[in-house]
Amino acid sequence: xxxxxxxxxxxxxxxxxxxxxxxxxxxxxxxxxxxxxxxxxxxxxxxxxxxxxxxxxxxxxxxxxxxxxxxxxxxxxxxxxxxxxxxxxxxxxxxxxxxxxxxxxxxxxxxxxxxxxxxxxxxxxxxxxxxxxxxxxxxxxxxxxxxxxxxxxxxxxxxxxxxxxxxxxxxxxxxxxxxxxxxxxxxxxxxxxxxxxxxxxxxxxxxxxxxxxxxxxxxxxxxxxxxxxxxxxxxxxxxxxxxxxxxxxxxxxxxxxxx
Amino acid sequence: xxxxxxxxxxxxxxxxxxxxxxxxxxxxxxxxxxxxxxxxxxxxxxxxxxxxxxxxxxxxxxxxxxxxxxxxxxxxxxxxxxxxxxxxxxxxxxxxxxxxxxxxxxxxxxxxxxxxxxxxxxxxxxxxxxxxxxxxxxxxxxxxxxxxxxxxxxxxxxxxxxxxxxxxxxxxxxxxxxxxxxxxxxxxxxxxxxxxxxxxxxxxxxxxxxxxxxxxxxxxxxxxxxxxxxxxxxxxxxxxxxxxxxxxxxxxxxxxxxxxxxxxxxxxxxxxxxxxxxxxxxxxxxxxxxxxxxxxxxxxxxxxxxxxxxxxxxxxxxxxxx
Ligand SMILES: Cc1cc2nc3c(=O)[nH]c(=O)nc-3n(C[C@H](O)[C@H](O)[C@H](O)COP(=O)(O)OP(=O)(O)OC[C@H]3O[C@@H](n4cnc5c(N)ncnc54)[C@H](O)[C@@H]3O)c2cc1C
Ligand SMILES: Cc1cc2nc3c(=O)[nH]c(=O)nc-3n(C[C@H](O)[C@H](O)[C@H](O)COP(=O)(O)OP(=O)(O)OC[C@H]3O[C@@H](n4cnc5c(N)ncnc54)[C@H](O)[C@@H]3O)c2cc1C
Numbered sequence: 270x271x272x273x274x275x276x277x278x279x280x281x282x283x284x285x286x287x288x289x290x291x292x293x294x295x296x297x298x299x300x301x302x303x304x305x306x307x308x309x310x311x312x313x314x315x316x317x318x319x320x321x322x323x324x325x326x327x328x329x330x331x332x333x334x335x336x337x338x339x340x341x342x343x344x345x346x347x348x349x350x351x352x353x354x355x356x357x358x359x360x361x362x363x364x365x366x367x368x369x370x371x372x373x374x375x376x377x378x379x380x381x382x383x384x385x386x387x388x389x390x391x392x393x394x395x396x397x398x399x400x401x402x403x404x405x406x407x408x409x410x411x412x413x414x415x416x417x418x419x420x421x422x423x424x425x426x427x428x429x430x431x432x433x434x435x436x437x438x439x440x441x442x443x444x445x446x447x448x449x450x451x452x453x454x455x456x457x458x459x460x461x462x463x464x465x466x467x468x469x470x471x472x473x474x475x476x477x478x479x480x481x482x483x484x485x486x487x488x489x490x491x492x493x494x495x496x497x498x499x500x501x502x503x504x505x506x507x508x509x510x511x512x513x514x515x516x517x518x519x520x521x522x523x524x525x526x527x528x
Numbered sequence: 529x530x531x532x533x534x535x536x537x538x539x540x541x542x543x544x545x546x547x548x549x550x551x552x553x554x555x556x557x558x559x560x561x562x563x564x565x566x567x568x569x570x571x572x573x574x575x576x577x578x579x580x581x582x583x584x585x586x587x588x589x590x591x592x593x594x595x596x597x598x599x600x601x602x603x604x605x606x607x608x609x610x611x612x613x614x615x616x617x618x619x620x621x622x623x624x625x626x627x628x629x630x631x632x633x634x635x636x637x638x639x640x641x642x643x644x645x646x647x648x649x650x651x652x653x654x655x656x657x658x659x660x661x662x663x664x665x666x667x668x669x670x671x672x673x674x675x676x677x678x679x680x681x682x683x684x685x686x687x688x689x690x691x692x693x694x695x696x697x698x699x700x701x702x703x704x705x706x707x708x709x710x711x712x713x714x715x716x717x718x719x720x721x722x723x724x725x726x727x728x729x730x731x732x733x734x735x736x737x738x739x740x741x742x743x744x745x746x747x748x749x750x751x752x753x754x755x756x757x758x759x760x761x762x763x764x765x766x767x768x769x770x771x772x773x774x775x776x777x778x779x780x781x782x783x784x785x786x787x788x789x790x791x792x793x794x795x796x797x798x799x800x801x802x803x804x805x806x807x808x809x810x811x812x813x814x815x816x817x818x819x820x821x822x823x824x825x826x827x828x829x830x831x832x833x834x835x836x837x838x839x840x841x842x843x844x845x846x847x848x849x850x
Pocket of ligand 1: 275276277278295304306307329330331332361362363364365367371384385386387388389390391392393394395396397398640641642643644659661662
């Protein structure tokens with residue numbers, strides 16, 4: 270079974286995020302890393318291919334400046350190869366444009382299953398994977414907390430407001446996985462060394478037959494008109510507990526007439 | 529009003545529209561001349577409440593027979609747009625199904641989606657949406673720049689749900705055209721997690737626990753405290769991922785948005801992704817042993833202390849009162 274995992278390479282979340290004052294796009298100049306949210310998809314894909322007893326995991330990523338650091342991490346975990354789409358024309362691309370690019374690249378890999386995270390850690394639009402599914406004419410099951418492939422279909426436990434649904438879906442399909450669905454492995458030293466020579470196919474949008482007008486700022490057909498700091502919540506009273514802290518809590522709850 | 533028609537994708541559970549759906553309809557009323565709802569099944573049962581909040585027509589895609597809503601509901605809306613009877617904007621709740629419908633619709637109409645919307649206003653004859661980014665530290669205002677319906681995915685509790693006293697909405701059948709393979713997933717069984725007490729996103733008091741509780745067994749302190757305050761027990765993602773409590777307890781960016789009278793964060797650091805789901809609570813109380821924990825920056829009352837000491841005493845004191 271062949272699985273494609275969409276992996277986003279993002280600025281290190283530990284560093285404070287910033288918007289470019291001119292374009293109002295997220296600054297992505299520094300080194301990018303594998304989005305933690307996608308480590309779950311990579312691990313899930315590796316386990317599913319293992320369980321199927323054959324096939325391989327292909328990564329697909331769209332990122333600026335030919336960035337591969339995050340891809341190398343996922344390759345070190347065990348993915349076989351990667352497709353990277355990097356093109357100056359992609360700056361400012363929105364979720365739909367991203368989906369058009371990723372869908373075109375995924376088509377080339379002819380996968381049985383496409384995995385992505387329910388949402389990325391930096392943009393968290395959360396619509397890209399379903400847009401990919403619709404562009405490819407495939408079914409999708411989002412918010413999977415358990416995934417199993419049985420024959421030519423996938424069985425998913427999908428989170429719901431009330432609990433979860435068991436969903437069955439024929440392959441090929443797009444499935445998005447939630448954080449914590451599996452425990453991502455740490456790349457071994459051997460894996461890290463092997464990753465250096467695994468193939469990364471570098472593509473531009475022209476290679477994918479896409480037109481610059483469909484992507485980038487032009488394709489996004491939305492503009493940010495203002496960025497303003499949110500109203501700050503004033504910090505309140507701080508009490509150091511020396512055995513009586515709970516009494517102040519009771520008083521506070523009484524004032525609010527909660528008790 | 530400059531916007532003629534808004535459609536709200538309304539979720540209906542056990543015959544009743546969800547609160548978030550009613551919030552969206554209430555806001556849509558202030559923005560457009562006509563507000564209509566889109567549901568899948570139960571249209572006739574929900575028409576009374578949907579009308580009371582301002583929807584004049586309910587487009588009912590019909591029972592989906594176990595299919596997931598994404599594909600058929602988007603196809604039904606897209607068909608109306610193609611026929612020239614569609615809306616100028618579609619509002620969807622930021623829920624599992626809401627996001628699926630939005631993504632599919634976006635491709636069918638070839639229109640972008642604006643997600644994580646927390647406010648929607650009129651601007652120069654169109655709509656402007658606001659988005660909280662970086663965990664709510666900054667607010668972006670965004671607008672669509674091209675022709676065609678705007679698609680907005682809106683977070684829960686962005687607006688108040690207020691009835692307008694409208695008559696029951698008219699119900700119009702809006703069956704989806706065949707969507708082929710994209711609609712092939714089927715729900716084969718549903719599992720409902722048991723819950724005692726009020727719902728997390730409706731409770732007046734929410735007591736949440738985080739990694740500071742130390743171990744799974746200690747979450748019972750949170751449940752006891754929530755019970756004594758007639759509230760709901762919540763959690764940070766750290767302990768949901770660790771498997772201490774089900775996902776339905778999670779508060780934050782990828783969990784529930786809550787806005788209770790009192791939110792109590794116990795052993796929670798206050799990561800931006802947690803804050804985004806609770807920052808607008810009317811009163812915030814935090815117990816954390818680290819006085820520099822970010823949660824104290826938004827707390828009305830912060831207790832610098834050990835949850836294992838403060839909470840048992842609090843429980844005891846509350847038990848003594850009842
Ligand atoms: C704060 C902020 C708010 C934004 N709001 C909007 C908005 O409302 N509407 C909009 O259209 N755009 C928005 N954008 C732009 C949007 O984030 C980008 O267009 C991005 O390319 C799409 O991604 P996402 O990270 O939001 O995707 P999500 O839909 O959250 O991503 C889900 C999953 O899809 C896969 N995926 C996503 N992008 C890639 C990629 N480049 N390569 C490989 N896999 C990927 C990953 O598995 C990812 O976890 C916003 C950006 C920021 C920084
Ligand atoms: C894309 C994305 C989405 C996310 N979505 C969410 C979300 O929806 N909700 C969410 O909560 N998180 C979310 N997170 C995770 C978030 O970034 C934090 O990792 C998480 O909120 C931390 O949980 P915590 O506060 O319980 O744990 P920690 O950050 O580890 O904090 C534990 C706190 O407990 C305190 N403590 C320790 N011992 C004691 C004691 N004995 N008594 C009192 N205090 C003690 C410590 O001082 C510390 O402040 C998301 C992250 C990403 C990347």
